[in-house]
Amino acid sequence: MEGGPAVCCQDPRAELVERVAAMDVAHLEETDGSPEPTRNCVDPSPRARAASVIPGGTPRCPAARPGLSARKFSLQERPAGSCLEAQAVPYATGPASHISPRVWRRPTIESHHVAISDAEDCVQLNQYKLQSEIGKGAYGVVRLAYNESEDRHYVSLGIDSLCRPPPRGSQAAQAGPAKQLLPLERVYQEIAILKKLDHVNVVKLIEVLDDPAEDNLYLVFDLLRKGPVMEVPCDKPFPEEQARLYLRDIILGLEYLHYQKIIHRDIKPSNLLLGDDGHVKIADFGVSNQFEGNDARLSSTAGTPAFMAPEAISESGQSFSGKALDVWATGVTLYCFVYGKCPFIDDFILALHRKIKNEAIVFPEE
Structure with a gap:
């Protein structure tokens, strides 16, 4: 409509976003125009300040005034397809009053078929080449995993077979004490939590390889080569x-x-x-x-x-x-x-x- 507000997206959810943003702008214009106070006396990070800019230099939506989108909409929870599309840097989580309760995440891959074979210098686990052992977890061995198709390294945690209970319906499963299930239950609880998460300051679970016919369960994580930020005690603390x-x-x-x-x-x-x-x-x-x-x-x-x-x-x-x-x-x-x-x-x-x-x-x- 001539003279009406500019519409940068056709998605009806985008229109809703713009209408709410316009309401917020009207509310701000009623104030004395003073800048919004910083949170806890800390200036927003450059990443948070850049949140209202679409990657690649695309201009902001007309209704999205500087700082407004970052303040009103979580970077995880902006409606898909709108001009306030979720960004690749999900820093600010914001209040609980978002337009959409859905959170965009990179879904964790779940593989229920596992193929394991011995290669010349490694163990082939589906698309991953399991290489050197780099540590031990509470339930298994941590190895360097290389995905040749992506030319990228990950971390693979193999959950020991002792954690897996006998097959369902077997006499051993029915007669065994409940405490035999506890380690595996804890593993599955951790998997359920990790599958919900996708944030730059939280480790990312990439894939779960859980074949009922196999003894072991494998978890694949992003590789963080630098390891723990600090070992305590430490003779050289941080500035x-x-x-x-x-x-x-x-x-x-x-x-x-x-x-x-x-x-x-x-x-x-x-x-x-x-x-x-x-x-x-x-x-x-x-x-x-x-x-x-x-x-x-x-x-x-x-x-x-x-x-x-x-x-x-x-x-x-x-x-x-x-x-x-x-x-x-x-x-x-x-x-x-x-x-x-x-x-x-x-x-x-x-x-x-x-x-x-x-x-x-x-x-x-x-």
């Missing part, structure tokens, strides 16, 4: 500016996890992997919890003792906030970044618990 940048990455990742209703429960430097881009990615969801509502109410302890919050080791028997646990562990992690050690240290668990519950945090003079 405060570097610690701040890493802390920002952790907070962005945690904000995303909590928005996805996931409590990590084991935030610590060794579970924070450094990507090739220098940014931290949260890993290891083996003790994580999913929740409903605004927060998880927990009553059991899990995670690493030196990073546990006082309420998690209290003997009161009262439930406690799951989100708060992650925030406390993030604070302990920041202390490690700056000082190279945990704020509370003891060789004995009970003595360590007493220190966490009763002693004040001491900041070294240096």
Whole structure:
């Protein structure tokens, strides 16, 4: 219509986005025109500021004023096909009042047929060449995996056959104790959580290879060659500016996890992997919890003792906030970044618990 608002997309969802954005613009024009305050006194990152620009130099939509799209719409949750299409850098998760509750993610591949053969210098697992062993997880061996068609390396975690229960319906499965299923249940819980996630500050599960006819289960992750961001204790902690940048990455990742209703429960430097881009990615969801509502109410302890919050080791028997646990562990992690050690240290668990519950945090003079 002549004189009407410009329409940059034909998708009806795009029209809805523009109408809401226009309403927000009208609301802003009623104010004194002062710039929007920064969140927690921290300027938006260059990536967040660039969120309202479509890659390739495409101009912004007419209704999307500078800063408006990044403030009103999560980068994960912008309606597909609209002029506010989801970007490749999902940093800001935003409030819970999004236009669409759906979150765009790269889906995890699930392969239910596994072909394994011995090659000359490796083991061929479907399209992956399993090469050198680079570590060991709680349930199996971690190997370097090469996908020749993509010319790209990944990490493959082979879940040990001892974790897999007997086939369903067998006498062994019916008569065996329930605790035999617990390790595999924990693995499947971690897989269910990882499949939900796609964020630049969270490790990405690429593929699950789970053949019922095979003993082993394989998980394929992005390769993060630099490994953990820090080993604690450390003789050379980070300068405060570097610690701040890493802390920002952790907070962005945690904000995303909590928005996805996931409590990590084991935030610590060794579970924070450094990507090739220098940014931290949260890993290891083996003790994580999913929740409903605004927060998880927990009553059991899990995670690493030196990073546990006082309420998690209290003997009161009262439930406690799951989100708060992650925030406390993030604070302990920041202390490690700056000082190279945990704020509370003891060789004995009970003595360590007493220190966490009763002693004040001491900041070294240096």
